[in-house]
Amino acid sequence: MFWRKKPDVSAATSPTVPTEKAQQNMASSLSTSPLSPGSNLSFAVGGGSGPNVVREIDNFMDGLIRRNPHEPEFHQAVFEFAETVMPFYMDHQKYRSARILERMTEPDRIVSFRIVWEDDQGVPHANRGYRVQFNSSMGPYKGGLRFDPSVNASILKFLGFEQTFKNALTRLPMGGGKGGANFNPKGRSDAEIMRFCHAMMSELFRHIGESVDVPAGDIGVGAREIGFLFGKYKQLANHYTGGVLTGKGLSFGGSEIRKEATGYGVVVFAEDMLNKHGKSMKGKTVAISGSGNVAIYAVQRAMRMGAKVVTVSDSRGFAHIPDGINDDSFAILQDVKENRRASLSEFAKEARGVTYHAGKSPWSVPCVVGLPCATQNEVDETMASLMVKNGIECLAEGANMPLTAQAIHVLKDAGVIFGPAKAANAGGVGCSGLEQAQNAQRLIWNREQVEQELERIMRSIHEQCVSYAPVKNGVVDYQAGANIASFARVADSMVGYGYL
Ligand SMILES: NC(=O)C1=CN([C@@H]2O[C@H](COP(=O)(O)OP(=O)(O)OC[C@H]3O[C@@H](n4cnc5c(N)ncnc54)[C@H](O)[C@@H]3O)[C@@H](O)[C@H]2O)C=CC1
Numbered sequence: 001m002f003w004r005k006k007p008d009v010s011a012a013t014s015p016t017v018p019t020e021k022a023q024q025n026m027a028s029s030l031s032t033s034p035l036s037p038g039s040n041l042s043f044a045v046g047g048g049s050g051p052n053v054v055r056e057i058d059n060f061m062d063g064l065i066r067r068n069p070h071e072p073e074f075h076q077a078v079f080e081f082a083e084t085v086m087p088f089y090m091d092h093q094k095y096r097s098a099r100i101l102e103r104m105t106e107p108d109r110i111v112s113f114r115i116v117w118e119d120d121q122g123v124p125h126a127n128r129g130y131r132v133q134f135n136s137s138m139g140p141y142k143g144g145l146r147f148d149p150s151v152n153a154s155i156l157k158f159l160g161f162e163q164t165f166k167n168a169l170t171r172l173p174m175g176g177g178k179g180g181a182n183f184n185p186k187g188r189s190d191a192e193i194m195r196f197c198h199a200m201m202s203e204l205f206r207h208i209g210e211s212v213d214v215p216a217g218d219i220g221v222g223a224r225e226i227g228f229l230f231g232k233y234k235q236l237a238n239h240y241t242g243g244v245l246t247g248k249g250l251s252f253g254g255s256e257i258r259k260e261a262t263g264y265g266v267v268v269f270a271e272d273m274l275n276k277h278g279k280s281m282k283g284k285t286v287a288i289s290g291s292g293n294v295a296i297y298a299v300q301r302a303m304r305m306g307a308k309v310v311t312v313s314d315s316r317g318f319a320h321i322p323d324g325i326n327d328d329s330f331a332i333l334q335d336v337k338e339n340r341r342a343s344l345s346e347f348a349k350e351a352r353g354v355t356y357h358a359g360k361s362p363w364s365v366p367c368v369v370g371l372p373c374a375t376q377n378e379v380d381e382t383m384a385s386l387m388v389k390n391g392i393e394c395l396a397e398g399a400n401m402p403l404t405a406q407a408i409h410v411l412k413d414a415g416v417i418f419g420p421a422k423a424a425n426a427g428g429v430g431c432s433g434l435e436q437a438q439n440a441q442r443l444i445w446n447r448e449q450v451e452q453e454l455e456r457i458m459r460s461i462h463e464q465c466v467s468y469a470p471v472k473n474g475v476v477d478y479q480a481g482a483n484i485a486s487f488a489r490v491a492d493s494m495v496g497y498g499y500l
């Protein structure tokens, strides 16, 4: 069945744009919430969606879940995508006959391996490392490494899937991948982190390369870890190839702005969405979750745009800053998180006008703009309803999949401008692409050059979303726009390659 029809090779040369019929299909499928109230089936498609579209999504998800049991995060990411892409897919026979949706939801390969390292007391530990090489249609696999005890195949498959389409939106030559280990870096010394990274690279180096697969950072992996990983790769490979990892230190091939890029990009994207709807960030109350790499630079960029940032959080609680973070409190936040790697409660103790709320999430604090920048599924339906009640107007996802499918529907149904992760947080990987370009040229661009190029990438992503997005009650559906624009790009390449 899968291989029955011949590929439509002519499609490879003509980029696909949504037809009028597809736009109508999208409008009907998006006109009501796809989740039946009270349904226990989290992927049940119901309401007023076109019956054919609903049936196709159901059948497709049934098959995906059967082939990938016990992987809820992967199912969720694919559902979120399929739900908006299906009408477009159904309208394009060249994709359907090539079974592109089934093919693009199957990773190219997954490697998993043992990582044995020694702690400071001389005790050996074994962890599991992974690299999910999801799709290389657009270029070498590209995507971060995550160190967190929760890491498993489901989480990395969802991240690798998302990364494929995010990278396509940057229009740089990057495929999608993701990796990591179920290692908890919290409380570990620098020496332990170094030994862990060296042990991980002892296996990972066989699977990566500047034209093969180029990892970078994600949760628990920043410049320190990339330095240890790069050093070990250089030693094992016996050559200096900067382009094999991104997020490197500036002294050994890293790029200006990479550290700031994801957070800055999220705010630039939010500003573009607001501008498109006749609004702006200036003077807006902004709630941010997380206090890691993405969150810190989202705070900084939002402050520079004249917004008032009233929350940040970590896995233990959140800090409330009713008058907004200022330059002094931002410097303390950076020091607590980036240098001392301490809890946010320290930030609250040291900065003026900050209270700390242990065990609570920041989303009960009223805001006009929400930027979830911590982790997946941190905002559920209840929190989204509370945000709506509190007057939120715009939400851009800094983290990957921070909202449940139901939470997204609550916001969109209430007319909130919603920026999905694959568009809103693409600045990080976009800047990684610029780091690869500098490494290939053996040149270092200055800060202004990189920042200008990053803004150009974010603006182009915004335009691509708008050009594919339906508009409902005057609000652009960026989720559908991002999914369809990136689907078309990846699908056209896959169709062009034939049956691979
Ligand atoms: N670093 C990057 O360039 C990019 C990161 N992302 C995504 O952004 C998110 C944050 O990543 P980074 O800032 O790089 O990581 P990080 O390790 O620097 O920071 C993660 C933050 O999330 C918080 N956090 C982690 N688990 C949590 C939980 N279960 N509940 C509440 N808070 C939790 C941590 O306390 C920390 O503040 C992730 O979803 C990541 O996949 C997306 C695009 C690029």
Ligand SMILES: O=C(O)CCC(=O)C(=O)O
Binding pocket: 142, 143, 144, 145, 163, 166, 214, 215, 216, 217, 218, 246, 400, 425, 426, 428, 429, 430, 432
């Ligand atoms: O910079 C990169 O290659 C990866 C960034 C990343 O992991 C992400 O976009 O989620």
